[in-house]
Amino acid sequence: MVAAQVMGRDGELEILTSLARDAASGRGRLVLIEGEPGIGKTSLLRALLEDAADLLPRVVTGAAEEFDQRLPFATAGSCLEPLAAGDQEVAEVLALIRGTGAEYPVIESVLALVEKWCAAGPTAVAVDDLHWADSASILLLHRLGRVAGQLPLLLVAVRRSGAGGPETETLARTWLGHGAVQVTLGPLPESVVHQLVADLAGGPPGPALRGLVSGAAGNPLYIQELVGGLAQGMRLRAAGQQVDVDSSSEHLGVSPTLSAAIGRRLEFLSKQTRELLRVAALLGSAFTVADVAAVLGRPVTELLGQVTEATGTGVLTALPGRLAFRHPLVRAVLADSLASSAREALHGQIAQALVTRAAPERVAEHLLAAGPAAAPLLGWLTDAAGDIVDRAPALAADLLSQLLTTMAPPQGELSGRLRAALAVALLRTGRAGAAEQAARSALATPPDARTEAALRWTDRPGGDGNRRCAGDRSAHARRAGPVPRPGRLLPDHLQRASGRQHVLARQRHGGAGQRRYRGTRLWHGRGGPVPAVGRLDR
Ligand SMILES: Nc1ncnc2c1ncn2[C@@H]1O[C@H](COP(=O)(O)OP(=O)(O)O)[C@@H](O)[C@H]1O
Ligand SMILES: [Mg+2]
Secondary structure: OOOEEEEEEEHHHHHHHHHHHHHHHHOEEEEEEEEEOOHHHHHHHHHHHHOOOOOOOEEEEEEEOOOOOOOHHHHHHHHHHHHHHHOOOHHHHHHHOOOOOOHHHHHHHHHHHHHEEEHHEEEEEEEEOOHOOOOOHHHHHHHHHHHHHHOOOEEEEEEEEOOOOOHHHHHHHHHHHHOOOOEOOOOOHHHHHHHHHHHHOOEOOOOHHEEEEHHOOOOOOHHHHHHHHHHHHEEEEEEEOEEEEEEHHHHHOOOOOOOHHHHHHHOOOOOOHHHHHHHHHHHHOOEEEEHHHHHHOHHHHHHHHHHHHHHHHHEEEEEEEEEOOOHHHHHHHHHOOOOOHHHHHHHHHHHHHOOOOOOOOHHHHHHHHHHHHHHHHHHHHHHHHHHHHHHOOOOOHHHHHHHHHHHHOOOOOHHHHHHHHHHHHHHHHHHHHHHHHHHHHHHHOOOOOHHHHHHHOOOOOOOOOOOOOOHHHHHHHHHHHHOOOOOOEHHHHHHHOOOOOOEEEEEEEEHHOOOOEEEEEEOOOOOOOOOEEEEEOO
């Protein structure tokens, strides 16, 4: 991507470049860049990585996505994906993420990769939009933050001030504890704003235009949208050497917010283009025309005019093989412009279109956003639930809880299987109490043989007390050993073993009568290791 022109940020760039110099000399540094939306965080990061290219020849960078917060390692994956084609080891780590997504092996492999890169030369690793990062990637960033100081590594995270959950806060605090430098971006100074407006409007701004722009409070994105909107609406005119607003635009006043400025900019697009953009906005910050076409049920060829209009006016940017919103806020404003029931219906329609086109967890993200409009895919979800629980347990837990509490409950076997999947998802995300409840209600409805088997638990003595991250399924598989004795149902078992380690193992039937265990170890409180191995038949 072309580096954005960065004006008025010399001081910040100087600080950041000196940190890059430290990192290049082997004293790794941590950096947090913060500021409000549109203030220029991403642009500053790009400028830094470009300016420091000689110091840090290897750059690994990606961004968290709003819709991917519940997908384990989605953010880490965004950093690795661009490198996969030329690097077998990166491709293997990505395969690990897409396969089981088990935290421990993925984190260890990524740490090994970073150490290898750093051994070959100074390296920059940068994560944009940290406030949307998934928990597993945040854990990885904790670990990287601990080792960065001893490596020729510049580790940068960019986040929106005040956004992000408690995990992001904890990461920021920990990094600051490791000596991270925080760079907070404020408004651009007035002289820089006038220069920016002059560049955008094609001449120095006259008094009325300067007055309008002062409402943008030094936010470059806001300024761009404001001036772009005026230009698109033919509201700018030459006034001697200056460019000023047309008197007929006085009634416009100044948009009170950035989103209003963006909204007005979008008014100038044709109705069909806005329709396409609304669908695209719900697909995510980057998407393919083919996906939009599938959701709209129209051939791609019919959409080319709208795509051209959207890229021509700078709302969308063309990336290799995809289109992207020029700025996440433009996407957010479009998505918010829909009434919530329409948005839910559209998410439901997207989910249906993606069933045959995308991984099940992608469909699940849209089903979660679809609310009641998820109903038509309940049958599909019952079959796919196991895979979604495997790959994105937090997403599965939220989706299944939402479906089972807010919708007319599906009856019989369907309900039992969904509740059993929910129990597993809750257990996998460390919510043993809620898992127990889900298991109980799965058994309360007439438990078909399949569901009952899924919830039947067994005791198994042993275990070595070696603490690892929850989700370390391969380690568990080695430890779990032979088929456990049949035993109690989950609820009793959980009650009895509270405060201790629980292990849930899913039993899979392999070829030739082989049995294989996969499961998740969950840790509770103080207890020493008294593993309870659960058995889940499918
Ligand atoms: N210092 C700057 N000078 C000129 N334009 C800028 C500057 N910083 C950002 N921009 C422009 O403002 C818009 C928003 O910047 P961006 O870096 O995406 O903001 P953020 O990441 O903080 O949301 C972009 O279109 C970018 O080109
Ligand atoms: Mg940004």
